[in-house]
Amino acid sequence: MPHKALRRFALILLCCLAHPATGIAQTLTGSVSGFVRDTADGEGLIRATVLVEGLPLGSLTNIQGYYVLPKVPVGQQTLVFTYIGYAAVRRTVTITPDTDTRLDVRLQPEVLLGQEVVIRADSMRAAEMLFRKPISQIRLNPAQINALPQVAESDLLRSLQSLPGVLPLSDFSSALYVRGGTPDQNLYLLDGTDVYNPEHTFGIFSTFNTDAIKQADMSKGGFGAEYGGRLSSVLDVTNLDGNREQFEGTASLSLLSAKTTLQAPLGERGSLSGSIRRTYFDQTIAHAIGDIPDYWFYDGNLKAYLELSPRDQLTISTYGGRDYLDVIFNPDAADPTGIAIDWGNKTGSLRWTRVITPKLFGTFWLTGSRFTSDFSLPIAAVTERNVVTDVTFKGNVEHHYSDALTTRFGFEEKNLNVEYNQDFPEGHISLGHEPKHLVMYATSSLRPSSRWEIEPGLRFNQFSSDKTFRNLAPRLSVKHRLTDTFNLRAATGVYYQYLHRVPRFAFTDIFISSNQHQAESRAVHAIVGMQKEWARNVQIEIEAFWKDYSNIYQFNQNFLTDFTEDGYDEQDNPILSNTSGVFNRGDGHSTGFEAMLRKDSGAITGWLAYSLARTEYSFDGINGDRAYTPRHDRTHVINAVSNIDVVGAWRKAHGRHRAGGGNWTLGASFVYGSGQPITDPGSGYVTRSSPHQDTWWVRYAPTEINGVRIPAYSRLDLSLTYKHDYGSWSMAPYLQVFNAGNRANVWFIDYDFNNGAPDVEVVNMFPLLPTFGVTFTF
Amino acid sequence: MAPMKLRFVAVTFALLLSSCGDPTVKITNDSYEPRIVVEGLLLPGNSVSGIRITRNFTADRNINSAPVVIDDAIVAIVDVASGASFALSFHAGADFHTTYYEYPGNDLTILPGGTYRLEVSARIDGVSLSTRATTTVPAAGFRIAGISHDRLPYRPRTEDGEFIDVKVQIERSPGTSFYLLTAVPVEPSVENFIFDNAFTDEKPEDLSPGDIIDFSYNYEWIQNTPPTAGISTMDVFWWDLWFYGEHRVVIYAADDNYARFLQTFDEVQEEDGNFHEPVFSFEGDGMGYFGSAIADTVGLTITR
Numbered sequence A: 001m002p003h004k005a006l007r008r009f010a011l012i013l014l015c016c017l018a019h020p021a022t023g024i025a026q027t028l029t030g031s032v033s034g035f036v037r038d039t040a041d042g043e044g045l046i047r048a049t050v051l052v053e054g055l056p057l058g059s060l061t062n063i064q065g066y067y068v069l070p071k072v073p074v075g076q077q078t079l080v081f082t083y084i085g086y087a088a089v090r091r092t093v094t095i096t097p098d099t100d101t102r103l104d105v106r107l108q109p110e111v112l113l114g115q116e117v118v119i120r121a122d123s124m125r126a127a128e129m130l131f132r133k134p135i136s137q138i139r140l141n142p143a144q145i146n147a148l149p150q151v152a153e154s155d156l157l158r159s160l161q162s163l164p165g166v167l168p169l170s171d172f173s174s175a176l177y178v179r180g181g182t183p184d185q186n187l188y189l190l191d192g193t194d195v196y197n198p199e200h201t202f203g204i205f206s207t208f209n210t211d212a213i214k215q216a217d218m219s220k221g222g223f224g225a226e227y228g229g230r231l232s233s234v235l236d237v238t239n240l241d242g243n244r245e246q247f248e249g250t251a252s253l254s255l256l257s258a259k260t261t262l263q264a265p266l267g268e269r270g271s272l273s274g275s276i277r278r279t280y281f282d283q284t285i286a287h288a289i290g291d292i293p294d295y296w297f298y299d300g301n302l303k304a305y306l307e308l309s310p311r312d313q314l315t316i317s318t319y320g321g322r323d324y325l326d327v328i329f330n331p332d333a334a335d336p337t338g339i340a341i342d343w344g345n346k347t348g349s350l351r352w353t354r355v356i357t358p359k360l361f362g363t364f365w366l367t368g369s370r371f372t373s374d375f376s377l378p379i380a381a382v383t384e385r386n387v388v389t390d391v392t393f394k395g396n397v398e399h400h401y402s403d404a405l406t407t408r409f410g411f412e413e414k415n416l417n418v419e420y421n422q423d424f425p426e427g428h429i430s431l432g433h434e435p436k437h438l439v440m441y442a443t444s445s446l447r448p449s450s451r452w453e454i455e456p457g458l459r460f461n462q463f464s465s466d467k468t469f470r471n472l473a474p475r476l477s478v479k480h481r482l483t484d485t486f487n488l489r490a491a492t493g494v495y496y497q498y499l500h501r502v503p504r505f506a507f508t509d510i511f512i513s514s515n516q517h518q519a520e521s522r523a524v525h526a527i528v529g530m531q532k533e534w535a536r537n538v539q540i541e542i543e544a545f546w547k548d549y550s551n552i553y554q555f556n557q558n559f560l561t562d563f564t565e566d567g568y569d570e571q572d573n574p575i576l577s578n579t580s581g582v583f584n585r586g587d588g589h590s591t592g593f594e595a596m597l598r599k600d601s602g603a604i605t606g607w608l609a610y611s612l613a614r615t616e617y618s619f620d621g622i623n624g625d626r627a628y629t630p631r632h633d634r635t636h637v638i639n640a641v642s643n644i645d646v647v648g649a650w651r652k653a654h655g656r657h658r659a660g661g662g663n664w665t666l667g668a669s670f671v672y673g674s675g676q677p678i679t680d681p682g683s684g685y686v687t688r689s690s691p692h693q694d695t696w697w698v699r700y701a702p703t704e705i706n707g708v709r710i711p712a713y714s715r716l717d718l719s720l721t722y723k724h725d726y727g728s729w730s731m732a733p734y735l736q737v738f739n740a741g742n743r744a745n746v747w748f749i750d751y752d753f754n755n756g757a758p759d760v761e762v763v764n765m766f767p768l769l770p771t772f773g774v775t776f777t778f
Numbered sequence B: 001m002a003p004m005k006l007r008f009v010a011v012t013f014a015l016l017l018s019s020c021g022d023p024t025v026k027i028t029n030d031s032y033e034p035r036i037v038v039e040g041l042l043l044p045g046n047s048v049s050g051i052r053i054t055r056n057f058t059a060d061r062n063i064n065s066a067p068v069v070i071d072d073a074i075v076a077i078v079d080v081a082s083g084a085s086f087a088l089s090f091h092a093g094a095d096f097h098t099t100y101y102e103y104p105g106n107d108l109t110i111l112p113g114g115t116y117r118l119e120v121s122a123r124i125d126g127v128s129l130s131t132r133a134t135t136t137v138p139a140a141g142f143r144i145a146g147i148s149h150d151r152l153p154y155r156p157r158t159e160d161g162e163f164i165d166v167k168v169q170i171e172r173s174p175g176t177s178f179y180l181l182t183a184v185p186v187e188p189s190v191e192n193f194i195f196d197n198a199f200t201d202e203k204p205e206d207l208s209p210g211d212i213i214d215f216s217y218n219y220e221w222i223q224n225t226p227p228t229a230g231i232s233t234m235d236v237f238w239w240d241l242w243f244y245g246e247h248r249v250v251i252y253a254a255d256d257n258y259a260r261f262l263q264t265f266d267e268v269q270e271e272d273g274n275f276h277e278p279v280f281s282f283e284g285d286g287m288g289y290f291g292s293a294i295a296d297t298v299g300l301t302i303t304r
Helices: A004-017 A110-114 A126-132 A142-147 A156-160 A285-289 A646-653 B002-018 B209-215 B256-264
Strands: A029-038 A049-052 A057-060 A066-073 A075-082 A089-095 A100-102 A105-107 A137-140 A186-190 A213-219 A233-239 A248-254 A257-265 A270-279 A294-309 A312-328 A338-357 A360-377 A382-402 A405-424 A427-433 A436-449 A452-464 A468-483 A486-497 A499-502 A510-513 A521-534 A538-555 A574-576 A583-599 A604-619 A636-645 A664-673 A684-687 A697-700 A713-722 A730-738 A746-754 A757-764 A769-777 B036-042 B052-055 B074-079 B084-091 B100-102 B115-124 B127-136 B143-147 B151-153 B166-171 B178-185 B218-223 B231-236 B245-254 B286-303
Touching: A029 A075, A029 A089, A049 A066, A049 A126, A057 A066, A066 A075, A066 A382, A075 A105, A089 A100, A089 A105, A126 A468, A126 A486, A126 A521, A126 A538, A137 A156, A142 A156, A142 A213, A156 A213, A156 A233, A405 A510, A427 A510, A452 A486, A499 A538, A538 A604, A636 A646, A646 A664, A664 B002, A684 B036, A684 B052, A684 B286, A697 A746, A713 B002, B036 B115, B036 B127, B052 B100, B052 B115, B115 B286, B127 B256, B143 B245, B143 B286, B166 B245, B166 B286, B178 B231, B178 B256, B218 B231, B218 B256, B245 B256, B256 B286
Parallel strands: A029 A100, A029 A105, A186 A233, A427 A574, B036 B286, B127 B286, B151 B286
Antiparallel strands: A029 A066, A049 A057, A049 A075, A075 A089, A137 A213, A213 A233, A248 A257, A248 A769, A257 A270, A270 A294, A294 A312, A312 A338, A338 A360, A360 A382, A382 A405, A405 A427, A405 A436, A436 A452, A452 A468, A468 A486, A486 A521, A499 A510, A521 A538, A538 A583, A583 A604, A604 A636, A636 A664, A664 A713, A684 A697, A713 A730, A730 A769, A746 A757, B036 B052, B074 B084, B074 B115, B084 B100, B115 B127, B143 B166, B166 B231, B178 B218, B178 B245, B245 B286
8 A cells, every 4th residue: 555545544443443451341241242123024123222221331233133232241131122113122141251142132013012002212212312323314214204295105315305404406306405415415325235316207206115115314414434435415225124024015006106015034034025116107197198208117126135044144135227208209290209218227235244253243245236327319310328337345344342342344345337428410428437446444433431422433535537536534423421311412524525427407417437637526524413302202403514515516507618529530520538628616615503303203203393504615617706505505494294193192182092003194294495596697688699590589698696596485295194904904095285285386487588578487396286095015 | 381382383373374375586686787798790701790789688678668789889890910990880770680880991801810809888777888809710711512412301211211311511610610500491481381390299370470480590510520621511400490492501610709609608597497607708898799700501492
């Protein structure tokens, strides 16, 4: 490793791995380790809490449900296993010196125990749960995602848009703008595999089928050294492993699609789950209306879990999805023509987890991800192909030295192929790189006392395309329990990104890797926050953040003036194969404050959130090089989300116990956001494009980018679901009303002139949209 | 506690009310600044004429009732090589197309390869403004070398079933990498409109005179061509041809100023509705274009 940064990294890595022997009680101890699983389906429970009763010792399960208590005093000890929504389990074990005791535990969902609707953590305090989770991270489970009323059907990314600090650009986009960042700055992981352009229907829906999701963790910033490659956020989606106990399934019909998810045991030591979804506009409404383009998409995933031995687990996961669109300009023409577009993702991952020793847990992945899009306009001999291929081998080893120290270290080798080709009669665009991204990281979790947790980390990146970039990215997170119900926390870190995006409306984005023309992008996060438990199961989280960007890239809208050719074909048509001029380079910063009141259990669940944020960019060649506010900036946003078990809530309010399962569920989601900035046309002028033009046009020349704001955005969505059990199966028809108040939220303003008179039209977003569907479970 | 609850209910009610209705959009024009608008193209071999000097205006201004032409601007062309300045005079016409500035004398000849500067000063909204721009006329050498078909039916096919495209071969001007092609029907009318059209389902009763005008001017360009003499090919796409009958296909070898204007002026509103800045080549308070080009014309007839 010739580079100075590499030597520095190795030194710091050694420091991280050097286990402190002082400060930890020198008594006889043994360890306890094992898996915490769900009784109902055998799935590992992620981040369940394991505590030693009466001692300040505890641990959390990892993504496979594995936990380690490394130094438990010998003798009889009672372990308490808790997980939100599940009954706590107490187990007494005898600890012997220097011996590991394997203890696998299954927790039972509380709702199944006594048909009690009020779900709450038994002995685990909300403050403890909050303390354990990383800063700025929010977790959503399928129940919470499905409970949120949406357009046509539930959608993961749209659900996330109801969280503080996570914004959409419009109703027509599921893309996430996290704390001032742009969608390309989000890392999307599906079972450990990177997903590029996770969009269906030109971004209106996301590629994640909510029925197949086990858990989704959204980290809005300050994330640890195990994550990188993006500047703003990480969305880590884990799909269902499959039910290890019995066959189960769901099937849903909505106005958009039909989908089903099936799970089944695979022998005694494994499980299988699979989902498939397909839209059917093209088979139903399109036949009746006839004037809408031929469009459909499908997606599906298959996941197998195998317990090879008590110490080895293997997971195989695949995903595939594709959108197809054919547009015929005039179907009635004698010789019609049109355009054809299709795009989609394929991912696959092989994950091997091994309990190397009871204190050493290893996870190794081989993942592949491939995004392709194809466009053709035959009448003009135009074709376009966009490919992002990612084959990654990565590993993560976590060592539980003691209750006071856990160390994780890992590596990643990412082989990318980023390619964009366009052929048209007067030239060719051929942009392509095959970069390699090497990563090493180490991070330690230090708990010098029961009140403090310090997590330093370091990530080393080496990204090689036609130029090599090497960067060290330090991370630090500090948590402090001020009282039993009040936590303070802070995090900071440096983040690098080596992929840049050309966003396209109604077309999938094009990714271009860092190269000699576009350097790596860099961001620094600084976050401080507090958490408070209020009334046992109500949590309050407040965070303030500061984010600084440098070398970020924005598509150059005037790129045609800046393109430079690299050569010519035999017809003297230019060949464009460099990205010089494609982007404007810039810097920026975001600051903000977020407060969230959240209740995850009981007859009424949901959250109330407020965010105050400000983002400012400065880009070369934009706005006369002056700073400006990007379009996605919203100063004030209020989110209120509630899911009400109607009968349960009524009976609780009247002091009556409830018999029988809950049937009626009312969902409501409200958002208010102050207006987004937009560029007004500045001034109009009259011109012709050539002396042979017999008419004249009015065109516009903006002088101040995003200098005005459109009116505030506000929307109320409602849903009502009735679930009826028929013994071995149940049916849940639902009605959803998107934008129940039918507010005419402004998307943009269209300026035009007709015969010399101004013609200004406000273009609105979705009006009131009632949709319905039904879900069967069996 | 009761007032607190009341306040909470009131705030909740107000927020819910905000989710209804039709918000008012105010067009403020806050960023408007007066500018001199220039539409000027020097064509070698032609007299200096057709230089339009107008003013810009706010997006809510009716330009029928408040004309935009500036008739009292001080306009001059400077031959950069000699330093000679030529004052242009205003020519009042019957409409926008026949109203312009021109050089009335005969001692100014625009030469291929020559460099010329336009200088304009005017008062707009009581503010004195001035601007200037410099163009270098493309070098001699450009001409249309030939057209693949000068007479053909609408979208014919070959015996193999492939569509026949119309291609124009040009001899490039050394140093010029941008060529504009315009297709203009000689007799645009409802009667001549191609209704069996692959790109639109317009019906005769739907076509207004304004639509006819809109369909009767189309343009394409090629860019980044080799900056050396040689042959390039330009397509007259079928979506550029909406009428049966004769068309004039005019091709311009354009200088950098004109090219940058053409590349950016018509695309300032993005797909999501937001605007960005076009690229103009003026110093001072100007916008629009002052450029130069060499033009050549070829005929093309679409038969019924």
